[in-house]
Amino acid sequence: MADIRTYTNAAGFYEIRMESIGGLGANLAGKMLAEAGVLRLGYNGSNFSSYGSEKKGTPVKTFIRFAAPETEIRSSSPIEEPHTVAVFHESLLRTENCIAGLPPNGTLIVNTAKTPDEIKTITQLNSGTIVCIDALRIAVEEKSRVNTAMLGAICRVVDFLDENAVKQVLSETFGKKYPALVTANIQTFDRGFTEGRVQEYKSQQQQTHVPFAHPKSTLGYDTQPLGGAIINPGNSVTRDLSASRSGFLPAFAPDSCIHCAACDETCPDMCFVWTAKQDERGRTYQYLQGIDYQYCKGCLRCITACPTDALRSIRETDGYADEHRVTHSVSA
Numbered sequence: 001m002a003d004i005r006t007y008t009n010a011a012g013f014y015e016i017r018m019e020s021i022g023g024l025g026a027n028l029a030g031k032m033l034a035e036a037g038v039l040r041l042g043y044n045g046s047n048f049s050s051y052g053s054e055k056k057g058t059p060v061k062t063f064i065r066f067a068a069p070e071t072e073i074r075s076s077s078p079i080e081e082p083h084t085v086a087v088f089h090e091s092l093l094r095t096e097n098c099i100a101g102l103p104p105n106g107t108l109i110v111n112t113a114k115t116p117d118e119i120k121t122i123t124q125l126n127s128g129t130i131v132c133i134d135a136l137r138i139a140v141e142e143k144s145r146v147n148t149a150m151l152g153a154i155c156r157v158v159d160f161l162d163e164n165a166v167k168q169v170l171s172e173t174f175g176k177k178y179p180a181l182v183t184a185n186i187q188t189f190d191r192g193f194t195e196g197r198v199q200e201y202k203s204q205q206q207q208t209h210v211p212f213a214h215p216k217s218t219l220g221y222d223t224q225p226l227g228g229a230i231i232n233p234g235n236s237v238t239r240d241l242s243a244s245r246s247g248f249l250p251a252f253a254p255d256s257c258i259h260c261a262a263c264d265e266t267c268p269d270m271c272f273v274w275t276a277k278q279d280e281r282g283r284t285y286q287y288l289q290g291i292d293y294q295y296c297k298g299c300l301r302c303i304t305a306c307p308t309d310a311l312r313s314i315r316e317t318d319g320y321a322d323e324h325r326v327t328h329s330v331s332a
């Protein structure tokens with residue numbers, strides 16, 4: 001096992017930032033990783049998460065700091081320049097500045113079916129290490145969650161972490177409450193460890209280091225126009241909820257649809273797109289055209305509500321939502 005001092009920054013810390021969404025288990029993964037580092041491996045360590053709202057599906061950042069035993073960790077600030085970033089949902093690369101602060105020799109781990117070269121193109125990183133792990137496929141196959149596959153991928157590239165220590169913590173954590181899930185999660189961890197595709201990039205050019213920027217409020221006490229005028233009212237037209245989906249979405253089969261609107265009544269995000277049509281007797285009725293996947297968070301409640309086979313749950317594949325999206329006219 002490598003010496004942590006080889007990797008630490010000027011403050012003596014090794015820092016990991018997990019970029020995730022509520023429900024994927026990044027918070028628990030961070031706790032288990034920190035516990036393994038501190039209680040099993042003897043490092044100093046700290047861990048905490050930052051949430052937006054409590055809603056499942058919204059962005060979550062989890063921070064883990066490690067240091068050698070002689071270095072105290074007195075900082076509890078968010079990690080701005082991590083050695084390693086682990087992205088739990090590929091769509092976050094589109095909606096969040098996940099790689100902010102990653103140094104030229106940093107490591108980016110992404111839950112994706114794409115290759116490191118494809119992720120390099122998307123993120124425009126030109127040096128460092130990219131690890132692609134299809135954590136969702138592994139989790140579906142093992143009937144577990146993506147967080148333990150991501151932990152396996154992290155342990156593979158962070159040399160001073162011992163995978164057996166993390167697996168012991170994993171067994172204890174799940175063993176207390178859900179003993180039936182221990183085996184599946186250990187297998188998920190092992191597959192995350194071994195199945196990641198690791199690619200190192202070296203660049204002659206200067207690395208386009210993306211500096212960390214604190215998000216600024218667009219409407220707050222210091223930015224609001226005089227008189228309290230709201231010149232840019234908030235709305236959900238531009239909201240992209242694709243990052244909220246955890247691998248599954250509803251597929252619509254128009255031929256089986258009876259236009260009963262049960263799906264529309266249960267959908268919390270008004271994803272269903274309707275148009276007026278006339279039946280053979282000239283009466284107007286509402287015809288379901290399809291789903292606007294931009295707003296679909298993949299809760300799958302509509303499938304339970306549908307009385308026919310018109311809606312079914314499918315594993316989301318790359319490009320499916322864009323290809324089958326029926327756009328609400330307001331966002332056209």
Ligand code: SF4
Nearest residue numbers: 267296297299300302
């Ligand atoms: S899964 Fe169905 S109910 Fe849930 S947000 Fe998507 S369309 Fe709406």
Ligand code: SF4
Nearest residue numbers: 257258260261263306
């Ligand atoms: S619930 Fe099913 S059958 Fe009814 S409108 Fe929706 S998709 Fe069509």
